[in-house]
Amino acid sequence: MIHIYLDAMGGDDAPNCTIQGALEALRNDPELEVTLGGPIGEIEPLLKECDDVRSRIHLDDAPEVITNHDAPVMAIRQKKNSAQVRGMLMLKENAVDGFVSAGSTGATLAGGMFRLGRIDGVERPALAPLLPNGKGFFCLIDCGANVDCLPQYLPQFGVMGAAYLRCVQNMENPRVGLVNIGAETEKGNALAKAAYPLMEQAPFHFIGNVEGRDITADVADVVVCDGFSGNLILKFMEGVAGTLMGIIKKEMMADTRGKIAGLIAKPAFRRVKKTMDYTEVGGAPLLGVKGVVVKAHGSSNAHAIACAIRQAALMKRRGLVDAIEKEITKQLKED
Amino acid sequence: MIHIYLDAMGGDDAPNCTIQGALEALRNDPELEVTLGGPIGEIEPLLKECDDVRSRIHLDDAPEVITNHDAPVMAIRQKKNSAQVRGMLMLKENAVDGFVSAGSTGATLAGGMFRLGRIDGVERPALAPLLPNGKGFFCLIDCGANVDCLPQYLPQFGVMGAAYLRCVQNMENPRVGLVNIGAETEKGNALAKAAYPLMEQAPFHFIGNVEGRDITADVADVVVCDGFSGNLILKFMEGVAGTLMGIIKKEMMADTRGKIAGLIAKPAFRRVKKTMDYTEVGGAPLLGVKGVVVKAHGSSNAHAIACAIRQAALMKRRGLVDAIEKEITKQLKED
Numbered sequence: 217m218i219h220i221y222l223d224a225m226g227g228d229d230a231p232n233c234t235i236q237g238a239l240e241a242l243r244n245d246p247e248l249e250v251t252l253g254g255p256i257g258e259i260e261p262l263l264k265e266c267d268d269v270r271s272r273i274h275l276d277d278a279p280e281v282i283t284n285h286d287a288p289v290m291a292i293r294q295k296k297n298s299a300q301v302r303g304m305l306m307l308k309e310n311a312v313d314g315f316v317s318a319g320s321t322g323a324t325l326a327g328g329m330f331r332l333g334r335i336d337g338v339e340r341p342a343l344a345p346l347l348p349n350g351k352g353f354f355c356l357i358d359c360g361a362n363v364d365c366l367p368q369y370l371p372q373f374g375v376m377g378a379a380y381l382r383c384v385q386n387m388e389n390p391r392v393g394l395v396n397i398g399a400e401t402e403k404g405n406a407l408a409k410a411a412y413p414l415m416e417q418a419p420f421h422f423i424g425n426v427e428g429r430d431i432t433a434d435v436a437d438v439v440v441c442d443g444f445s446g447n448l449i450l451k452f453m454e455g456v457a458g459t460l461m462g463i464i465k466k467e468m469m470a471d472t473r474g475k476i477a478g479l480i481a482k483p484a485f486r487r488v489k490k491t492m493d494y495t496e497v498g499g500a501p502l503l504g505v506k507g508v509v510v511k512a513h514g515s516s517n518a519h520a521i522a523c524a525i526r527q528a529a530l531m532k533r534r535g536l537v538d539a540i541e542k543e544i545t546k547q548l549k550e551d
Numbered sequence: 552m553i554h555i556y557l558d559a560m561g562g563d564d565a566p567n568c569t570i571q572g573a574l575e576a577l578r579n580d581p582e583l584e585v586t587l588g589g590p591i592g593e594i595e596p597l598l599k600e601c602d603d604v605r606s607r608i609h610l611d612d613a614p615e616v617i618t619n620h621d622a623p624v625m626a627i628r629q630k631k632n633s634a635q636v637r638g639m640l641m642l643k644e645n646a647v648d649g650f651v652s653a654g655s656t657g658a659t660l661a662g663g664m665f666r667l668g669r670i671d672g673v674e675r676p677a678l679a680p681l682l683p684n685g686k687g688f689f690c691l692i693d694c695g696a697n698v699d700c701l702p703q704y705l706p707q708f709g710v711m712g713a714a715y716l717r718c719v720q721n722m723e724n725p726r727v728g729l730v731n732i733g734a735e736t737e738k739g740n741a742l743a744k745a746a747y748p749l750m751e752q753a754p755f756h757f758i759g760n761v762e763g764r765d766i767t768a769d770v771a772d773v774v775v776c777d778g779f780s781g782n783l784i785l786k787f788m789e790g791v792a793g794t795l796m797g798i799i800k801k802e803m804m805a806d807t808r809g810k811i812a813g814l815i816a817k818p819a820f821r822r823v824k825k826t827m828d829y830t831e832v833g834g835a836p837l838l839g840v841k842g843v844v845v846k847a848h849g850s851s852n853a854h855a856i857a858c859a860i861r862q863a864a865l866m867k868r869r870g871l872v873d874a875i876e877k878e879i880t881k882q883l884k885e886d
Contacts, residue, residue, distance in 0.1 A: 349794060350794045350795075350797055350798045350801075360732060363732060363739065363740040363741075364740045364741050395783065397695060397698060397778075397779055397782040397783065397786075404698065404779070405698040405699045405777075405778075405779040406698075406699050408779075427786050428782065428783045428784070428785065428786025428787035428788075428789070428790055429786040429787065429789045429790035429793070430790060431787055431790055432787075432790050432791055432793075432794040433790060433793075433794065442740075443732075443740075444732055444739070444740040444743075444780070445779075445780065445783060447732040447763065448730065448732065448763045448780060448783065448784070449763070449783070449787060450763065451732075451762050451763025451764040452763035452764065452766055452767075452784060452787060452788070452791075453763075453787070453791055454763070454764045455763055455764035455765060455766055455767050455768060456767055456787075456788055456791040456792060456795075457791060457795055458764070458767075458768075459684060459685045459767040459768065460685075460791075460792055460795055460796075460823075460827070461795075462685055463685045463823050463826050463827070464799075464819070464820075464823050466685075467819040467820070467822045467823050467826070468816060468819045470819065470822070471818070471819070473815050473816070473818060473819070474815075474816055474818070474819035476815055477812040477813075477815035477816035477819065478812075478816070480808050480809075480811055480812035480815070481803060481808070481809055481812035481813070481816065483806070483808060483809070484799070484802040484803045484805065484806070484808070484809035484812065485799075485802070487802045487805070488795075488798050488799050488802050491798050491802070492795070492798070
């Protein structure tokens with residue numbers, strides 16, 4: 217059995233969609249148990265029509281709720297009866313096998329850092345979502361955990377991202393690239409310039425710099441950058457895709473020809489949407505902490521929550537945390 | 552008459568497309584003169600079928616060509632008979648009214664900085680292209696001139712970007728935003744956090760932080776960031792748009808329905824392409840130097856070159872350099 221702790225109050229549509237997501241995940245995986253963490257009085261009444269999986273649902277009363285308005289580090293320190301704190305402590309004590317939240321990213325990070333703790337040798341844990349590039353997915357690391365980075369963090373992001381793809385996505389020799397503003401070695405800001413030679417020495421298949429226009433061109437499987445750039449990339453990708461789809465829709469609705477084409481092309485556009493939907497592969501794992509932690513998108517629907525739970529279970533089954541620990545130890549020895 | 556110096560050897564398809572672009576610009580604007588700078592022996596034979604505008608074309612023999620492989624600052628120092636050096640010096644002496652190049656960005660920057668010079672009070676000149684957001688255009692500044700920025704550069708970018716939109720695009724009160732990873736004031740990396748209060752005090756309409764997903768959502772007219780982030784945004788926008796259009800094409804070609812829809816929707820997709828085509832508004836002006844300098848995209852076709860020349864002429868006619876000088880003086884007095 218794999219046992220995942222779910223922050224039941226995290227996310228825009230919580231606790232309704234978190235509970236529905238948990239039920240979906242449990243129905244798809246008979247070897248799964250889920251603990252729902254949150255104010256029990258709010259959660260229990262919503263557990264309806266789930267007799268088929270009810271025996272694999274546990275409730276953990278966490279009456280204190282951390283919202284996006286709370287200062288994360290302070291909240292983790294003070295709200296000891298929140299799902300973020302209780303879940304991370306249960307994970308630390310091996311009472312559960314993974315933690316999933318669609319709530320405050322900052323609280324998940326702070327909980328991971330200060331309640332669960334880092335893997336020995338890891339300088340900074342990092343968020344590593346998989347994003348679509350048309351051919352498949354690439355791992356973007358870090359996408360927001362570390363907005364100011366020292367050069368030596370970046371090769372570790374590469375090590376962790378490559379371990380993730382090898383371990384969980386069965387990719388043999390992931391190509392690791394460094395986000396930069398030119399393809400040439402000597403290009404970049406101070407951080408990228410200092411990180412480049414460290415990336416060359418790191419124990420992964422380093423393919424050099426990746427420019428903005430190549431990030432979604434399937435030239436690298438692991439795209440490494442500081443958390444400021446990564447967050448910009450993550451959100452800008454959503455923004456550009458949304459804006460472009462909006463323009464296409466507007467232009468197709470502008471005349472009868474376009475309207476007819478739009479109707480006929482509906483299945484094709486549905487497939488496009490599916491290709492671009494990165495919630496299918498789960499949320500963003502927080503790599504580098506001593507346990508399986510997945511941060512799902514705040515706007516996750518029930519299916520996205522189910523995917524994040526499935527992903528956390530897979531990370532545990534494949535032994536990702538041990539794999540990262542091994543790789544980081546190897547990297548430190550080589551240095 | 553407005554007189555623009557064009558780096559005839561700059562760009563992927565130079566000198567053919569630069570010359571064709573110059574001819575298009577001259578034919579569209581009877582009050583325009585163009586000097587073509589480059590090896591005269593290569594340029595002159597290409598000047599065919601242009602008797603109608605030949606009297607407004609001048610040739611400046613610049614036998615030394617700076618390529619993308621040259622180290623920019625070194626090239627500007629050593630290749631004194633290059634179009635970049637000769638053009639910038641002519642601009643400085645008011646022998647021409649503007650300089651346009653689709654060649655090495657670094658050489659244009661170095662030429663602007665060291666041969667032409669900064670406007671008094673400007674800390675760092677910056678590249679400021681206009682990019683499409685579906686509703687119109689926004690000015691992204693800096694998009695690559697300054698990869699490492701001090702906080703005080705950013706409000707100046709805002710001042711220059713706003714002056715550009717006011718002066719050349721007739722926008723009354725441009726909304727200026729700061730690229731950041733959250734909407735809240737306290738979010739960001741060290742640079743963004745330090746720049747925020749300076750942006751609040753600056754003499755423009757500051758609307759606060761702009762997240763990645765809002766950059767193309769028409770919430771700000773001037774989008775301010777360091778040159779590393781800006782270059783990432785510029786190129787990633789191209790990349791995501793290209794990838795998404797590729798996915799759409801692939802999915803529409805995947806079945807007969809989609810193929811038919813694609814044929815019917817052709818005019819709509821042509822309009823989408825036109826909406827997204829930012830070469831129509833010209834290249835990226837280098838704001839903050841003592842003269843009109845426009846960097847066109849390296850892959851510019853003849854029409855894009857013509858647009859960049861038209862844009863440079865407009866910047867001169869509207870007195871943009873004086874306007875920026877005035878605004879920067881005002882900002883410094885308020886400090």
